[in-house]
Amino acid sequence: MKSVLTMATALALGATASMAETVRVYNWSDYIDEALLNKFQEETGIELIYDVFDSNEVLETKLLAGGSGYDVVVPSGTFLQRQITAGAFQKLDAAQLPNSANLWDLIQDRTSIYDPGNAYSINYMWGTTGIGVNTAKVAEVLGDDAPIDSLELIFNPENIEKLSACGVHILDAPSEIFPAALAYIGENPDAHDKETLAKAEPVLTAIAPHVTKFHSSEYINALANGDICVAFGWSGDILQARDRADEAENGVEIAYNAPTEGALMWFDQMAIPVDAPNPTGAHKFINFILDAQNMADASNYVYYANGNKASQPLLEEDVINDPAIYPSAAALEKLYITTPYEQKPQRQVTRMWTKIKSGT
Numbered sequence: 024m025k026s027v028l029t030m031a032t033a034l035a036l037g038a039t040a041s042m043a044e045t046v047r048v049y050n051w052s053d054y055i056d057e058a059l060l061n062k063f064q065e066e067t068g069i070e071l072i073y074d075v076f077d078s079n080e081v082l083e084t085k086l087l088a089g090g091s092g093y094d095v096v097v098p099s100g101t102f103l104q105r106q107i108t109a110g111a112f113q114k115l116d117a118a119q120l121p122n123s124a125n126l127w128d129l130i131q132d133r134t135s136i137y138d139p140g141n142a143y144s145i146n147y148m149w150g151t152t153g154i155g156v157n158t159a160k161v162a163e164v165l166g167d168d169a170p171i172d173s174l175e176l177i178f179n180p181e182n183i184e185k186l187s188a189c190g191v192h193i194l195d196a197p198s199e200i201f202p203a204a205l206a207y208i209g210e211n212p213d214a215h216d217k218e219t220l221a222k223a224e225p226v227l228t229a230i231a232p233h234v235t236k237f238h239s240s241e242y243i244n245a246l247a248n249g250d251i252c253v254a255f256g257w258s259g260d261i262l263q264a265r266d267r268a269d270e271a272e273n274g275v276e277i278a279y280n281a282p283t284e285g286a287l288m289w290f291d292q293m294a295i296p297v298d299a300p301n302p303t304g305a306h307k308f309i310n311f312i313l314d315a316q317n318m319a320d321a322s323n324y325v326y327y328a329n330g331n332k333a334s335q336p337l338l339e340e341d342v343i344n345d346p347a348i349y350p351s352a353a354a355l356e357k358l359y360i361t362t363p364y365e366q367k368p369q370r371q372v373t374r375m376w377t378k379i380k381s382g383t
Contacts, residue, residue: 047092
């Protein structure tokens, strides 16, 4: 995740025009070590075209319109479930995925909520959604006892109004922000009923004027460079920001915390579209990713936990032993999982989110 790939650029990565076989992958931005992409091509002789997106909504629009042209895509669990129901994916062929024996049963159990029997997908990465802070700037604004491990930091209007002076970014992801707002006020974060969802709106409306930007990727560099002091985002992104700041030796110290009130545990799943041009090549790419060393290399680069048990002995110490990446068993119990909204609550959430961001 340390170098940004652009949607417009297909990565030939040393491939030649004479290659007969091509695999097209559509993954999140800043989410893989490019050396692995080169390695796949060298080992298989398959040309890899790798594009990126930065929101589930962008991916879903392409998938549900049909004819996306991609062989492997990486939706998050809640979106995956809805897309499976819509017939967007083909079942995986276990015979073509011998490295699936490396998968972690604990994560398999949790992802089966979205994909029963894990028939359509394998876990690529997982993590939590929480709070990243520039410790010095937040302490300067709110004092040394600032609640950096609590949703109080984000959702208390008095706190975020003060923090707006040094900059606050929040994910442009209503399917994650609404549950967090509900958790903050003591409601079920996985609520789908109209009345409970409506309770999140005033919480978010009150803080929206003090949010510098709602965006799902820009906060990485903004936090690393000291341009903002708080980000509510994905664990690995914030840890990458911490890593970039350390490498730059720019004096920025970043901390990540999963909120004590509970944090969303999310899963990004590799799946094959039903109309994939090269499903055999797609299986080869997924099986390559499922190799223990390859998955370890991916996690060591992006600072996210993965669903591959066999990779764990190969992970760097600052990955496997960082509780912000691999939470303790007790911390895992406090993480919540959400399920996808049906059509009516989805429309309600989308309408409220548009209103909250626009301030109208």
